Amino acid sequence: MTTAALIVAAGRGSRAGATVPKQYALLGGAPVLTHCLHTFSALDEIDVIQVVIHPDDAQTYNRYIGGNWPKLRAPVDGGATRQQSVLNGLEALSDRDVTNVLIHDAARPFVRPTTIRDVIRALDIHAGALAAVPVADTLKRADSSGLVEETIPRAGLWRAQTPQGFRYADILTVHRKAAAAGRYDFTDDAAIAEWAGLPVALVEDQSTNTKITTQADLSMADRLMAATSFPYPLEPRTGSGFDVHKFTPGDHVMLGGVRIPHTQGVAAHSDGDVVLHALTDAVLGALGDGDIGQHFPPSDAKWKGAASHIFLEDAVRRVSERGGRIANADVTVLCETPKIGPHREAIKASIAGILCLDPARVGIKATTTEGLGFTGRREGIAAMAGVMLLLP
Numbered sequence: 001m002t003t004a005a006l007i008v009a010a011g012r013g014s015r016a017g018a019t020v021p022k023q024y025a026l027l028g029g030a031p032v033l034t035h036c037l038h039t040f041s042a043l044d045e046i047d048v049i050q051v052v053i054h055p056d057d058a059q060t061y062n063r064y065i066g067g068n069w070p071k072l073r074a075p076v077d078g079g080a081t082r083q084q085s086v087l088n089g090l091e092a093l094s095d096r097d098v099t100n101v102l103i104h105d106a107a108r109p110f111v112r113p114t115t116i117r118d119v120i121r122a123l124d125i126h127a128g129a130l131a132a133v134p135v136a137d138t139l140k141r142a143d144s145s146g147l148v149e150e151t152i153p154r155a156g157l158w159r160a161q162t163p164q165g166f167r168y169a170d171i172l173t174v175h176r177k178a179a180a181a182g183r184y185d186f187t188d189d190a191a192i193a194e195w196a197g198l199p200v201a202l203v204e205d206q207s208t209n210t211k212i213t214t215q216a217d218l219s220m221a222d223r224l225m226a227a228t229s230f231p232y233p234l235e236p237r238t239g240s241g242f243d244v245h246k247f248t249p250g251d252h253v254m255l256g257g258v259r260i261p262h263t264q265g266v267a268a269h270s271d272g273d274v275v276l277h278a279l280t281d282a283v284l285g286a287l288g289d290g291d292i293g294q295h296f297p298p299s300d301a302k303w304k305g306a307a308s309h310i311f312l313e314d315a316v317r318r319v320s321e322r323g324g325r326i327a328n329a330d331v332t333v334l335c336e337t338p339k340i341g342p343h344r345e346a347i348k349a350s351i352a353g354i355l356c357l358d359p360a361r362v363g364i365k366a367t368t369t370e371g372l373g374f375t376g377r378r379e380g381i382a383a384m385a386g387v388m389l390l391l392p
């Protein structure tokens with residue numbers, strides 16, 4: 001018996017107002033989707049996880065999720081509607097002998113293991129089962145002018161949530177049938193099952209299984225997540241890095257992935273970005289996983305002139321593979337010139353982008369060395385970096 005989790009993360013989520021789609025927005029320091037993945041993959045009852053993503057999000061998915069998730073298959077692309085996305089995910093699972101499938105919205109990161117187990121258990125008896133909450137508010141129907149037309153008795157009314165579980169063969173058949181009938185107006189999978197005449201049971205969900213739709217939902221969820229302890233213990237790890245490059249004739253330096261016009265350039269095998277090199281070493285140091293020279297030897301022609309963000313991205317991938325996350329990063333640049341102040345925000349945003357962090361978790365500072373030493377003599381530029389990682 002194989003139970004699959006199908007996590008639908010293909011929405012654009014523009015309503016949440018985040019700079020990235022809401023399923024990748026950070027919640028308690030980790031992407032929304034990651035919370036669902038942790039919860040489902042930690043359950044012995046779940047054997048395989050299939051995520052459906054928006055075709056434009058492949059890079060974002062790889063950057064944010066990456067990592068070592070033994071039950072997780074490669075993502076598949078969604079379609080124009082949620083319904084089509086679910087169907088794509090179901091079809092993708094057809095190479096596995098799946099008995100039951102639980103379809104879950106990535107935008108519900110608070111789903112609890114008990115809810116998932118209750119839905120799975122209900123499938124022992126019913127063809128379909130969904131997490132749901134009895135309606136507590138009094139319901140009004142409005143007319144076109146916004147006046148109350150009638151009060152709807154709420155007895156027997158439930159709010160449908162996810163996960164929604166089904167026998168895999170059943171739900172694939174009815175999804176295909178709905179698509180063949182040109183019906184793409186179903187807003188959840190239980191509605192398709194209902195349309196096809198499958199009995200679906202309501203499983204009362206007593207936990208907070210909120211769906212993140214708006215920016216306000218995201219902010220509230222972030223506070224809620226910060227207030228609840230992570231369901232898995234995380235160990236804090238700090239790392240530090242230091243890097244120097246010598247000035248040579250040139251017209252710019254790269255700092256934190258930002259091109260800064262200057263009267264000199266730097267001598268380097270790569271693009272000589274001391275900030276990204278120091279940060280890469282800080283991340284690798286916190287992991288106890290060697291240093292930048294070991295992973296990207298200057299003797300390797302492949303890295304000649306390389307953009308240094310690839311080094312830091314590789315270090316971030318190593319953090320994800322260990323199931324960890326970066327809590328914050330802090331950088332000090334040491335030089336007489338160029339002036340860092342005018343570029344501080346751009347450097348911060350660039351580093352935040354590479355580390356998948358809120359820019360508020362990135363510090364950029366600069367100092368001269370009072371004319372002393374090699375930086376004081378303007379012979380070169382140096383950077384120090386520190387990071388905090390949280391590792392399972």
Ligand code: MG
Nearest residue numbers: 243244274277
């Ligand atoms: Mg270097």
